[in-house]
Amino acid sequence: MNSAKTLSAVAIVVAASIAVSGCSSSGPTASEPVSLRMTVWTSNEDQLALFDEIADAYIADHPEVESITFDPLDFDSYTTTLTTQLAGGNPPDMAWLLENAAPDFVSSGALVSLDDVLSATEGYELDDLSESATELWRTADGDLAAYPFSTSPFVVFANDDLLAEAGQPTGAELQAGGDWNWETISDIGSKVNAATGKAGFVIRDFEYTQWDYLSTVWNGWGAAPWSEDGQTCTMDSAEMVDAFTFLHDAAFEKQSMPGPGTTADFFAGDAAFTVTQISRASLLPESGIGSWELLPLPEGPDGEYSVIGQAGVGALVQGDHPEQAAEFIAWFTNPENSAKLATYFPPARESQLTPETLSAANPILTEAQLADVVIPAIADGQVRPSHTGAAEIQQEVRSGLDGLWVEDADIAGTLSGVCDAIGTLLEQ
Amino acid sequence: MSGVLDEAPVVLASGARRAGAGFPGIRRRRRRLSQGDALIGYLFVAPQVLGILLFVILPLVLILYYNFHEWNVLANSFRFVGTENVERLFSDPKVGPVLGATAIFSVGLVIGNLGLALLLAVLLNRKVRGITFFRTLFFSPVVVSLVAWTIVWGFLLQDDGGINGLLATIGIEGPNWLREGPTAMISVVVVQVFKNVGLNMILFLSALQGVPREVVEAASIDGAGRGATFGRITLPLISPTILLTTIITIVGSLQVFAQIAVLTQGGPGISTTVLVYYLFQQAFEFHRFGYGSTLALVLFVIVLLLTIVQWQLRKRWVFYEN
Numbered sequence: 001m002n003s004a005k006t007l008s009a010v011a012i013v014v015a016a017s018i019a020v021s022g023c024s025s026s027g028p029t030a031s032e033p034v035s036l037r038m039t040v041w042t043s044n045e046d047q048l049a050l051f052d053e054i055a056d057a058y059i060a061d062h063p064e065v066e067s068i069t070f071d072p073l074d075f076d077s078y079t080t081t082l083t084t085q086l087a088g089g090n091p092p093d094m095a096w097l098l099e100n101a102a103p104d105f106v107s108s109g110a111l112v113s114l115d116d117v118l119s120a121t122e123g124y125e126l127d128d129l130s131e132s133a134t135e136l137w138r139t140a141d142g143d144l145a146a147y148p149f150s151t152s153p154f155v156v157f158a159n160d161d162l163l164a165e166a167g168q169p170t171g172a173e174l175q176a177g178g179d180w181n182w183e184t185i186s187d188i189g190s191k192v193n194a195a196t197g198k199a200g201f202v203i204r205d206f207e208y209t210q211w212d213y214l215s216t217v218w219n220g221w222g223a224a225p226w227s228e229d230g231q232t233c234t235m236d237s238a239e240m241v242d243a244f245t246f247l248h249d250a251a252f253e254k255q256s257m258p259g260p261g262t263t264a265d266f267f268a269g270d271a272a273f274t275v276t277q278i279s280r281a282s283l284l285p286e287s288g289i290g291s292w293e294l295l296p297l298p299e300g301p302d303g304e305y306s307v308i309g310q311a312g313v314g315a316l317v318q319g320d321h322p323e324q325a326a327e328f329i330a331w332f333t334n335p336e337n338s339a340k341l342a343t344y345f346p347p348a349r350e351s352q353l354t355p356e357t358l359s360a361a362n363p364i365l366t367e368a369q370l371a372d373v374v375i376p377a378i379a380d381g382q383v384r385p386s387h388t389g390a391a392e393i394q395q396e397v398r399s400g401l402d403g404l405w406v407e408d409a410d411i412a413g414t415l416s417g418v419c420d421a422i423g424t425l426l427e428q
Numbered sequence: 429m430s431g432v433l434d435e436a437p438v439v440l441a442s443g444a445r446r447a448g449a450g451f452p453g454i455r456r457r458r459r460r461l462s463q464g465d466a467l468i469g470y471l472f473v474a475p476q477v478l479g480i481l482l483f484v485i486l487p488l489v490l491i492l493y494y495n496f497h498e499w500n501v502l503a504n505s506f507r508f509v510g511t512e513n514v515e516r517l518f519s520d521p522k523v524g525p526v527l528g529a530t531a532i533f534s535v536g537l538v539i540g541n542l543g544l545a546l547l548l549a550v551l552l553n554r555k556v557r558g559i560t561f562f563r564t565l566f567f568s569p570v571v572v573s574l575v576a577w578t579i580v581w582g583f584l585l586q587d588d589g590g591i592n593g594l595l596a597t598i599g600i601e602g603p604n605w606l607r608e609g610p611t612a613m614i615s616v617v618v619v620q621v622f623k624n625v626g627l628n629m630i631l632f633l634s635a636l637q638g639v640p641r642e643v644v645e646a647a648s649i650d651g652a653g654r655g656a657t658f659g660r661i662t663l664p665l666i667s668p669t670i671l672l673t674t675i676i677t678i679v680g681s682l683q684v685f686a687q688i689a690v691l692t693q694g695g696p697g698i699s700t701t702v703l704v705y706y707l708f709q710q711a712f713e714f715h716r717f718g719y720g721s722t723l724a725l726v727l728f729v730i731v732l733l734l735t736i737v738q739w740q741l742r743k744r745w746v747f748y749e750n
Contacts, residue, residue, distance in 0.1 A: 110503065402696035
């Protein structure tokens with residue numbers, strides 16, 4: 001018994017010593033140089049080198065900042081990892097944020113308001129930021145909680161080699177003939193599949209789980225997952241039923257779209273068309289596709305439309321140095337550095353939305369393609385759906401839509417079930 | 429060094445216990461030596477005790493504490509909510525299906541794993557040429573990275589994957605394994621069975637080789653057939669190993685996570701959402717750390733109860749416990 005007591009006492013004392021020593025380690029005082037950390041989801045060496053270059057120039061002028069590190073996290077689990085770091089008491093000073101996480105971070109007060117520091121930064125030209133691009137990143141009071149450093153439109157790439165092999169018109173011919181719409185694409189895709197065994201069209205990254213990528217289709221039907229105020233589910237609207245009926249037919253009847261559990265990579269030459277973000281153009285040189293075309297999203301029954309994906313960068317209130325972090329964001333996104341970042345991330349600054357600026361970023365695209373397809377899409381695009389409690393809504397809708405991706409699905413009934421599942425979540 | 433040198437006197441002191449009973453000097457020396465031994469013992473066990481304290485006991489206490497709180501990580505707010513999370517547990521319509529999926533997975537895994545492991549162990553418990561190769565072959569998945577193993581199986585189980593390609597060669601149109609409710613759960617169970625069956629197979633093999641040959645021969649001489657000998661002689665003799673593997677497999681089955689995350693993400697619907705995956709979703713994806721803690725407590729209680737029940741039942745079916 002005595003041994004057990006002594007053993008317990010020793011263990012508790014050691015554990016307490018470790019805990020106390022951990023707690024007593026203090027951060028730098030106000031006069032000591034600070035180290036900043038920004039979580040990002042890219043591990044592209046060229047992009048990280050550019051960030052380091054921007055950070056080094058900042059450190060050279062700011063002796064109070066000792067170092068700035070860019071901490072790449074896995075993209076698929078990015079938001080989960082970031083919130084786990086917050087929960088674990090290891091918050092970064094700055095973080096990239098995906099558009100679907102924006103409402104949670106912005107509305108919770110997790111981010112430092114950037115308005116004052118951006119306004120006070122000489123030569124920042126805050127008014128140059130596109131109003132539509134910043135909308136998602138403003139609090140209910142209108143404060144800018146994060147800077148939208150990337151505004152990337154969804155476009156269609158067409159594999160003209162594969163279309164020719166299947167004896168079908170090219171993307172440009174379809175557009176010139178006024179046939180650039182979803183019904184025609186599905187018809188042609190079906191013929192490509194029948195003739196070559198390859199896929200017709202692919203909504204990249206959807207994979208029958210990431211349903212919000214389907215906004216690149218249903219927006220053409222004038223559908224939306226919820227009302228503008230975010231309070232009411234509209235997944236069961238007539239427009240949405242029609243859009244999902246189109247997709248279901250494409251997957252199970254026309255077989256113009258790969259079915260669930262089947263993969264087809266456009267950039268490996270496996271599909272005639274793909275809907276994806278413009279940044280994927282970088283994959284084309286390695287794809288082996290000789291002749292390809294960049295096109296806007298096809299028309300739907302509701303007419304022309306465009307969709308954009310966004311990413312923002314914000315300073316976290318819970319970080320060790322929120323003020324210095326906000327100041328660095330002002331530097332990171334000033335006009336000069338924004339132009340540099342435009343090499344990889346389409347900017348939100350209207351003055352930089354020019355074919356000249358963007359062609360430097362996308363040398364594979366012509367200025368005509370950028371002017372005709374990319375710039376109008378950025379200017380008019382609707383951001384992918386987002387809502388507070390996005391992760392739970394994403395999970396509920398994914399779970400509900402699983403019932404739709406079977407051959408004899410009750411489409412209207414399934415979508416109605418989705419609304420039943422997320423109705424209360426939308427109201428919260 | 430001093431600890432080693434002290435070994436001999438300790439034995440002497442122990443042997444002289446009765447002889448030195450009336451000598452206070454010897455008693456003091458013995459106490460001092462025994463305290464020195466105890467200290468060395470404490471130092472040896474300290475890392476393990478510290479690890480358990482920090483990574484098992486402390487989290488358990490914290491989970492109990494968080495269970496009574498709601499923690500909004502983004503807003504950095506932490507408030508006492510009393511029994512709100514427990515009430516939520518009983519009103520959450522998903523808890524029933526999640527516990528059901530967990531039970532189906534566990535039962536499937538235990539039956540599949542232990543049955544196949546025992547079968548393989550019996551087949552491989554013979555001295556034939558090349559038997560080591562087959563033992564190595566069946567054990568090798570145990571040392572393969574779990575995630576790599578699962579990702580490869582994910583490709584094989586796709587609608588146009590290797591399994592259906594194989595079935596197509598014999599004229600069978602396979603299902604969309606990971607996208608249909610029943611086959612998704614079966615797939616996850618089978619992937620896990622093949623991953624770990626080698627470990628239990630080795631344990632069973634070791635137990636089978638410990639069965640006295642003369643006992644089996646005696647049963648044979650008494651007229652028992654192979655089935656009767658296996659059922660009435662071999663199985664009872666290896667029952668301690670069966671108990672051990674059953675406990676390990678059940679506890680392991682309740683902790684399954686990576687296979688679900690990689691293969692099905694809990695779908696289709698929530699048909700493969702087991703308790704640990706649901707706990708992960710609530711805590712780390714939906715940021716409900718309080719409710720996630722409540723679910724973790726449920727998991728702890730289930731594991732504890734199952735282990736206690738098995739431990740109590742061992743006297744009824746484990747041979748050496750009578």
